[in-house]
Each structure stands twice: as structure tokens, then as C-alpha cells.
Amino acid sequence: MTGTALRMPALLVIGFLVAMVIAAILLAGADPASVAYGIIERALFTRAGLLEALLRAIPLTIMGLGIAIAFKARIFNIGMDGQLIAGSVLAVVAAPLLPGNIAGIVFFLALGFLGGAVWGGIAGVIKARFGGNEIIATIMLNYVAVQLLSWLVRGPLQEKMKIIPRSDAIDQALRLPVLFDGTRIHAGLIVAILAVAIVALVMLRGRFGYRLAVVGANDHAARYAGISPAWMAAAVLILSGALAGLAGAVEVAGLYGRLQEGFAPGFGIAAIAVALVARLNPLLVPVSAFGFSLLYSGLGALARNGVVPFPLINILEGAIILVFLAATVALRHGGGQTREAPESGARADG
Amino acid sequence: MDEVVFLSGLLAAGIRLAAPIALAAIGETLSQRVGVINVGIEGIMLVGAFIAVLLAVQSGSPWIGLLGAILAGIAMASLHAYFVVTLKTEQIVTGIALLFLGLGLSGYGYRLTLGELGAAVKVPGFRELDILGLADLPVIGPILFGQHALVYLAVASAIAMAWMFRATRLGVIIKAVGETPAAADSAGIHVDRVRFLCVLAAGGFAGAGGAFLSTAHLWGFVENMTAGRGFLAIACVVFARWNPVLAVLVALVFGIADAAQIRLQSIFPAVPYQFFVIAPYVVAIVSLAVGSRSSRMPAALGLPFAKPR
Numbered sequence: 001m002t003g004t005a006l007r008m009p010a011l012l013v014i015g016f017l018v019a020m021v022i023a024a025i026l027l028a029g030a031d032p033a034s035v036a037y038g039i040i041e042r043a044l045f046t047r048a049g050l051l052e053a054l055l056r057a058i059p060l061t062i063m064g065l066g067i068a069i070a071f072k073a074r075i076f077n078i079g080m081d082g083q084l085i086a087g088s089v090l091a092v093v094a095a096p097l098l099p100g101n102i103a104g105i106v107f108f109l110a111l112g113f114l115g116g117a118v119w120g121g122i123a124g125v126i127k128a129r130f131g132g133n134e135i136i137a138t139i140m141l142n143y144v145a146v147q148l149l150s151w152l153v154r155g156p157l158q159e160k161m162k163i164i165p166r167s168d169a170i171d172q173a174l175r176l177p178v179l180f181d182g183t184r185i186h187a188g189l190i191v192a193i194l195a196v197a198i199v200a201l202v203m204l205r206g207r208f209g210y211r212l213a214v215v216g217a218n219d220h221a222a223r224y225a226g227i228s229p230a231w232m233a234a235a236v237l238i239l240s241g242a243l244a245g246l247a248g249a250v251e252v253a254g255l256y257g258r259l260q261e262g263f264a265p266g267f268g269i270a271a272i273a274v275a276l277v278a279r280l281n282p283l284l285v286p287v288s289a290f291g292f293s294l295l296y297s298g299l300g301a302l303a304r305n306g307v308v309p310f311p312l313i314n315i316l317e318g319a320i321i322l323v324f325l326a327a328t329v330a331l332r333h334g335g336g337q338t339r340e341a342p343e344s345g346a347r348a349d350g
Numbered sequence: 351m352d353e354v355v356f357l358s359g360l361l362a363a364g365i366r367l368a369a370p371i372a373l374a375a376i377g378e379t380l381s382q383r384v385g386v387i388n389v390g391i392e393g394i395m396l397v398g399a400f401i402a403v404l405l406a407v408q409s410g411s412p413w414i415g416l417l418g419a420i421l422a423g424i425a426m427a428s429l430h431a432y433f434v435v436t437l438k439t440e441q442i443v444t445g446i447a448l449l450f451l452g453l454g455l456s457g458y459g460y461r462l463t464l465g466e467l468g469a470a471v472k473v474p475g476f477r478e479l480d481i482l483g484l485a486d487l488p489v490i491g492p493i494l495f496g497q498h499a500l501v502y503l504a505v506a507s508a509i510a511m512a513w514m515f516r517a518t519r520l521g522v523i524i525k526a527v528g529e530t531p532a533a534a535d536s537a538g539i540h541v542d543r544v545r546f547l548c549v550l551a552a553g554g555f556a557g558a559g560g561a562f563l564s565t566a567h568l569w570g571f572v573e574n575m576t577a578g579r580g581f582l583a584i585a586c587v588v589f590a591r592w593n594p595v596l597a598v599l600v601a602l603v604f605g606i607a608d609a610a611q612i613r614l615q616s617i618f619p620a621v622p623y624q625f626f627v628i629a630p631y632v633v634a635i636v637s638l639a640v641g642s643r644s645s646r647m648p649a650a651l652g653l654p655f656a657k658p659r
Binding site: 006009010013024027028071076078122125126129130131132133135136137139140141142143144147148150151154155269272273276309310311312313314315316317318319321322325326328329 | 389393429432433436437438439440442443444446447448449450451452453454455456457458461462465573577578581582584585588622624625627628631632634635638639640642
């Protein structure tokens with residue numbers, strides 16, 4: 001089986017997917033060209049749209065890095081929404097104990113990291129110790145986290161006024177400072193940039209990155225190389241969960257200042273799309289995250305004006321991943337490997 | 351006697367809640383037996399649930415809705431099959447994309463159609479059967495004779511599928527394709543064609559599961575109403591060691607856990623309801639830890655088949 005033989009079928013399905021998205025927009029009674037133009041105009045050529053996108057790119061970058069690490073090792077963490085909640089809950093619960101200075105902010109973010117690590121670690125233990133599937137474990141833990149958050153903001157963590165299901169605001173000193181006056185862009189941007197640098201170093205240069213690639217390419221080869229796939233699976237789930245938790249703490253400290261339900265809607269899904277389109281390359285993750293954020297920002301504005309229903313974003317996320325998969329097949333030359341997953345990173349040279 | 355009535359009601363409700371999971375699990379069993387994982391069945395179920403309600407409202411018949419949901423499930427699955435069987439892409443990533451697509455298509459379609467009409471739409475849903483007039487029998491009546499038609503169909507298809515695997519030529523072909531595709535190919539079996547068709551059939555089952563949720567269990571569509579049932583179905587397949595009848599029984603455990611948590615909420619009003627809602631998910635997490643060891647999965651599961659030259 002050569003790669004070129006599949007070029008036409010791959011191009012065909014790309015055409016089909018594009019047609020499907022256009023048909024969906026037409027069904028809403030909207031004009032596809034003006035929807036595309038509207039998204040671009042709002043996202044790229046208005047200050048508000050651009051800033052909104054930059055703001056959203058912060059958590060999506062951090063979470064996309066976590067997905068990149070996990071998927072590289074072929075560990076499919078689709079429970080980032082739950083890990084994000086666990087991280088932000090732990091940070092907010094401990095917030096009253098923290099000092100009101102820079103150290104306090106660092107602790108706050110570290111607690112978010114820790115909370116996410118614990119939630120991801122549950123799936124990690126199930127995978128490593130018992131061989132339980134991480135896809136099922138992480139998604140089940142999502143539902144548990146959502147319900148626990150729902151209870152917390154109506155129960156023990158509810159604000160003193162007991163009116164709205166949300167927590168009291170954290171100390172102003174623990175909030176991430178705004179970087180540019182007149183915007184909401186906060187120091188989480190610096191956290192995201194640091195995260196990109198660190199994860200890129202670890203994945204592209206370090207021994208850990210080599211191990212990720214080996215485990216992702218082939219379990220047996222990994223065992224020969226003295227790497228335990230089970231241990232790596234646990235480590236990877238802890239690490240990617242931790243990054244989701246960090247993103248949650250950044251959102252709380254940077255934007256909302258308190259816990260409430262549904263404060264990061266669909267981020268776990270979006271992070272997967274972000275990482276896949278970035279080809280699991282940590283250096284491309286921020287670019288991809290910003291691209292998806294522009295899409296969110298532009299489409300969100302159109303949806304608020306009633307041009308197209310908002311779930312179009314999920315259709316686009318699914319279609320973009322599929323187009324990306326098909327394009328990889330279309331562009332591939334030669335071939336013949338049996339397990340030939342473009343995004344599983346058979347690059348063991350890293 | 352009160353306890354008996356309580357348990358009988360619990361079991362009857364548990365069966366109702368298990369049915370959508372069971373239907374999806376039967377399909378996923380078939381798909382995985384030929385070597386294809388579909389983690390996107392949650393998305394297929396959502397599309398099935400939406401299409402079932404839409405067509406039931408427009409035609410006035412839940413059966414038309416069911417048929418539409420099955421066809422929609424097959425259509426969604428054909429996309430999965432085209433990618434993983436024909437283009438040989440990574441199965442799990444493709445399945446995740448399918449999940450997003452299903453989430454989007456069902457939510458988008460709903461907001462364009464029924465969602466605009468508000469909650470006032472009357473959905474002509476399925477009613478429970480009353481087989482031989484025995485549904486009112488105490489204790490066993492509602493369990494054995496008072497279920498939805500789809501419940502009996504699900505049980506029948508699970509048994510038929512188990513028999514197919516065990517005793518028919520088709521079953522041998524399916525198992526060969528999932529275990530030793532190269533040998534199956536040498537024997538003149540079109541491996542990719544068998545896989546494609548089984549993935550389509552699995553999509554039909556998932557679509558029917560979605561239809562059960564929105565036209566039998568509830569009468570109406572809510573965005574993301576499957577709430578993880580597609581993933582519970584995948585868990586059923588693994589715990590049941592790829593046996594369709596066992597998969598239905600595992601689904602029943604999840605269904606009973608769900609039925610029990612709903613009843614416990616009203617028995618213990620002082621306990622926050624969220625602690626009961628998580629019950630089926632916690633059951634799944636615990637059983638992942640307990641039930642995953644030493645499972646013998648189809649040897650070629652997840653691997654694309656490259657015809658040797």
C-alpha cells in the first residue's frame with residue numbers, strides 16, 4: 001500500500017467535509033462567504049476581537065501543551081475539563097492560607113498544577129496499576145468533577161451572601177496583574193510563554209521527550225529500551241492533568257477571581273484540536289491555540305448576533321481535525337508501515 | 351412486600367436506563383471484534399437522539415424517528431470507516447473528531463429546528479409495551495412484560511450476535527478479520543470490506559441507542575443529553591470481554607446504578623444530590639480498576655490492515 005494511492009480518496013473526503021460545513025451554514029440561512037468574512041473581520045480587525053482571542057489563547061496554550069505531551073505517548077487524555085476544575089478548586093480552597101504577595105500568586109498557580117495532577121493521577125494509577133483504559137477513566141472523572149464543583153459552589157464554598165452559586169472572590173493580591181492598561185490581558189500570558197519554553201525543552205531535548213516518542217511509537221520497543229510503558233502512562237497523565245489544572249488556576253486568578261460553574265466551557269475539547277493541528281509540536285501549540293481562539297472570538301460574535309448557532313464551533317473542530325488527518329494522508333509519500341499514525345510521533349530521534 | 355415492590359421498580363427502571371448503553375455496546379462489540387475502536391459513539395448517539403426527535407415530531411411516528419436515527423448513525427459511522435479503514439488513519443484520534451462532530455451537528459441542528467420552537471413541542475415518543483396484558487403482574491410484570499419494544503430488540507440482537515460469533519460462517523469471518531487479518535486475507539476474505547460493513551452496523555446500533563434516549567426514556571432532545579453513555583458503552587465492551595450478551599448485562603449494572611441514585615436522592619434529601627448523580631461514573635471508574643486486568647482483546651484491535659504485496 002503506497003501513500004500516493006490514497007491521495008485521491010483523501011482529497012475527496014476533504015472536499016466532502018468542506019461541503020458539509022458550507023451546507024450547515026446555508027441551512028442556518030446564512031451566507032458562508034459572509035460568515036467567513038465576519039469571523040475574520042471580527043477576530044483580526046477589531047481590537048475587542050483580537051484581545052478576546054489573545055485572552056482565550058492563554059489557557060488553550062497551556063492545555064494544548066498537556067495534550068501534546070499525552071498524545072505523543074499515545075495516552076489519550078480527554079478529561080482536561082475535569083482536571084482544570086480539580087486544579088482551580090484546590091487553588092481556591094487554599095487561597096485564604098496564602099500570603100498576599102508574589103509568592104502567594106506562585107503558590108496559587110502551583111496548587112492549581114497540583115490539583116490537576118491529582119485528578120489526572122487517578123486515571124494514571126488506573127492505567128498503570130490496573131491496565132484500565134484512560135479514555136474512559138478521564139471522561140468519567142470529568143463528570144465527577146463537574147458534579148463536585150456544582151456541589152461546592154452551592155455548599156461549603158458558596159459566597160457569604162448565599163445568593164449566587166459561586167465562591168467568594170479570592171484576595172485581590174492573589175490576582176494575576178493586568179499587563180497592558182485598558183485590556184484584560186493578564187500575567188497568565190507570561191505563564192503560558194514559560195510553559196511553552198519548558199515543555200518544548202522537555203519534549204524536544206530531554207530524555208523524557210525521547211521516552212515519550214519511544215512509548216508512543218511502540219510499547220515493545222520501549223520495554224527493550226528499559227522504559228516502563230505503564231510508568232510513563234501514569235507520569236504523562238499526571239503531567240497533562242497538572243497543565244490543565246494550571247490553566248484553571250490561571251483563569252481564576254487572571255479573569256474571574258472566584259469559582260463558578262462552567263467557567264471554561266469546552267476548553268478540554270478545544271485543547272485536543274489545538275494540539276493535533278499543532279502536530280503535537282509544543283512550539284506550534286501557541287500558534288494553533290491563537291488560531292482556534294480567533295475562530296472562537298469571531299464565531300462567538302456571529303453567534304451572539306444570531307447569524308449561526310454556536311455549536312458550529314464543535315462541527316468546525318471535528319471537521320478541522322478530520323481535514324488535517326486526511327491532508328496528512330494525501331501528502332504522505334511511500335509508506336507501508338502497519339501502525340502509521342502521523343500524530344503519534346514515530347520520530348524517535350527527538 | 352414494600353422492599354420487593356421497590357426492588358422490582360428499581361430493576362424495571364434500571365433496564366430502561368441501561369437500554370441506550372446496551373444498544374451502543376452491542377454495536378461497539380461488533381466494531382471492535384473486527385478490529386476497529388470507535389470512541390466517537392457518544393457523538394453518534396447524540397446525532398441519533400436529535401434525528402429521532404426531529405423525525406418523530408415531523409412524521410408523528412417514533413418508528414420513523416428510530417429509522418432515521420439508525421440511518422444517521424450509519425452515516426456518521428461511514429465517515430469513521432472511511433477514515434480508519436480506507437485512509438487508515440489513527441482510530442482514536444478519528445473517533446475523537448467524530449465525537450466533536452456529533453456534539454456539534456446535534457446541537458447545531460437542534461438550535462436550528464426544534465430549539466427555536468421552545469419547549470412546547472410535543473414529541474410522539476415510544477410507550478412501554480404490555481405484552482399479553484401481563485405488565486401489571488406484581489413484581490415481574492413491569493420487568494419482563496412492560497418494557498419498551500427496543501429493549502426486547504436489544505436483548506434479541508445481543509443473543510443473535512453471540513450465536514453468530516459462535517456458530518456461523520459469518521462469525522468466523524468477523525473473528526478472523528479482527529484476530530489475524532493477514533490470514534483472513536490469504537483465505538480470500540476482503541478484510542477492509544468486512545471492517546467497513548461492521549463499523550456501519552455498529553453506527554446503526556449507536557444511533558438506535560440515541561433514539562431510545564430521546565424518544566423512549568425521555569421524550570425530547572437536550573444538548574449533550576448522552577452524558578457519557580457512549581463511553582460507558584465502550585467500558586461495557588471491555589468488561590464483557592467482547593461478548594455481546596455479557597455487554598448487555600454490564601450495561602444493566604450501570605443502568606441499575608443510575609436508577610438507584612435517582613431513588614436515593616429522594617430517600618436522603620439531606621445529602622447533596624450531586625453525590626448521587628456521580629454514582630454511575632464512580633461505578634465505571636471503580637470497575638475500570640477492578641475489571642481491566644487480563645482482558646484478551648481482539649489481536650488486531652486498533653491496527654489498520656495493509657494488504658501485503
